[in-house]
Amino acid sequence: MTSYDTRASATALAAIDIARGVLTDANRSLTAATAQNDRAQSAEARISATLASFKVPHRWVGTRLDILGPEGFVDGADLVGPPGSPGSNGDSAYQIWLAAGNTGSISDFLQALRGNRGDPGPSVYEFWLAQGNVGTEAEFLASLVGPTGASAYQAWLDEGNTGSAAEFIEALRGPPGLDGRNGTRWYATFNAAPSAGLGYNDDFAIDLVTGNVYEKASGTWQDSGYSLIGPPGAGSGDFSGPAGAVTDNIILFASGTGKLGKDSGKKLSDLATAGHGHSDATTGVSGFMSATDKTKLNGIASGATANSSDSTLLNRANHTGTQAISTIDGLSTALADKADADDVAMALVSKVDAVDLATVATSNSYVDLDDKPNIPSVPADIGAAPVSHGHIISDVSGLQTALDGKQPLASLLTNIAALTMIADRLIYGTGAGTVGLATLTSHARSLLAAADGAVSRSVIGAEAAANKGANNGYAGLDSGGKVPVAQLPAAVLGAMSYQGTWNANTNSPTIPAASSGNKGYFYKVSTAGTTSVSGISDWGVGDWIVSNGTSWDKIDNTDAVTSVAGLVGAITGSSLKTAIGLLKGDVGLGSVDNTADADKPVSTAQAAAIKAKPETIVLACSDLTSAISAGTNKAYLRMPYAFTLTAVKASFLTAQASGNIFTVDVNKNGTTVLSTKLTIDNTEKTSATAATAAVISVSSFSADDEVTIDVDQIGNGSARGLEVTLVGYQT
Structure with a gap:
């Protein structure tokens, strides 16, 4: 300061x-x-x-x-007085800047408002490190790369959809589009125009009698004015002309529908001529049916079974309805040897003893018989067992022994029998006496089919236990689920690992005892404090506390000033000067006095430097849209300070097209300062390209000199937006 x-x-x-x-x-x-x-x-x-x-x-x-x-x-007096008269317009910021002793154009004024360029900011990599990250620039760049994105199919699955890739692709297909426009069709009529309901717009029709061609437009059939049949010839008599030249691409219409026939577009030579013959069809050559074949066809009964072998026709299961006994060879003879129902009844009656009939009455009524015999009527009457009975197992000899030798029906077998087995399924127990089906994948089948443990490990990609902790094998885990330090490379043990921020005032989080397990761990101090860790208790914001495996070290990164020249606390200027003990003569400033800035003289070197950097004063002599006329006092300026003029320039927004050369004069207190006036050639926008350059005859201006601009001569009046620039330096 x-x-x-x-x-x-x-x-x-x-x-x-x-x-x-x-x-x-x-x-x-x-x-x-x-x-x-x-x-x-x-x-x-x-x-x-x-x-x-x-x-x-x-x-x-x-x-x-x-x-x-x-x-x-x-x-105590009333503070509200009568309204005052309107004040004068205030100066612009640029005018205030000039009145304060500054010089220059509006551009210079705007440039002066800009502050000094700030110090370069940290790079992105440096900012990354400042956030507590550690690593090289390559590691920083690698950290900017995100994980590999999922495929469209995987993204579809992640949204809750299920299905194969083919089903995913099918799901991308949109709904069917609208029906397309009908194509053009031809119709045929016979000596009449087509009916209104026939066809669509842009269809055609031909009258096969007159040859007229019709086209449908706006829903109406219209005669096109063309006909496929020309006028009759002028000759008379019975003459035959030569054959027509057209032998192919004929058009045939179906008489029923009027649509193009299937033979349309064929050559005449492809169509049969009248009076031609055809061969009979054979099993190897197509042809017509012969009379013999027709007779054989007529002999086949309606509804007869066709294309069936003899064995199929002889099988009674393939027939329905009844069939007479006489149509089956040997059936009647075989049945003749069988006993009829009456014979069976008599056989049963024959079991009655003759003595039972001794007392038969002579009434010819069976009911009048005394001691009449019991005529059997059901199988049980003759000793046969009924279909159902009330016997217990012990009443039947050998039944219990036979049952004991049978396997009981288990509920498990019932459950297995109830399963619907399909491909790639495995039966497994789901509870006591219950089973279910599980999916049997190809991978599971490979495991089941493995000959031994080595093959099984190969299938699942497992490592052998012998490779644990061995070279080119795999590392084991300790009781805490971590890889033992002995199996970690030295590069890992020496790496820094950021653990977060640490409050040195409250020891939060608590710093653990240093050990080989936390070697390389470091925290960044977020709150200064005096917590003692490994004998260190002076912690500032930004410091790092780092474990070396046996103790905690401090990396001093705080930007706080702890002392200046041995002074701490609030330092005054006098105490700092006393502590430093420097005088101006000690630093080569013995010739420096305390002269005020306003009273300091300008050295020759400074004056030369000021002259080397010219100033510009821009005077607007017209607006940007109106025509410029000749005349005096087009612009006015009272010079704010002594000024030496070194160059003058004039320019247009819109160039003058033709006429007299546009001429401008610069005056000081009413007298020109140019021996050769400023000129702007036709079609040019600046005096810098003029054929005749301006010559300054008076270059010195004093403070408060009046500067005016005159337009001595104009051309066709098309020029717009005149500005005159004075270039020089303060004196």
């Missing part, structure tokens, strides 16, 4: 104290004058607005009177 900045800051602080005093007075007056509360609040608002817009100028020192003016605002 320079001495000038210190004074400006002190002035700003004094102004703020004055503003605070004004607000204190306003509040005190508001308390005392409650009757004028509304007016006082209005006054306070105006004062606050004034203070808010107040800016401390450079090198300004004033009193409270300088801010408030000679009159108070809380003396």
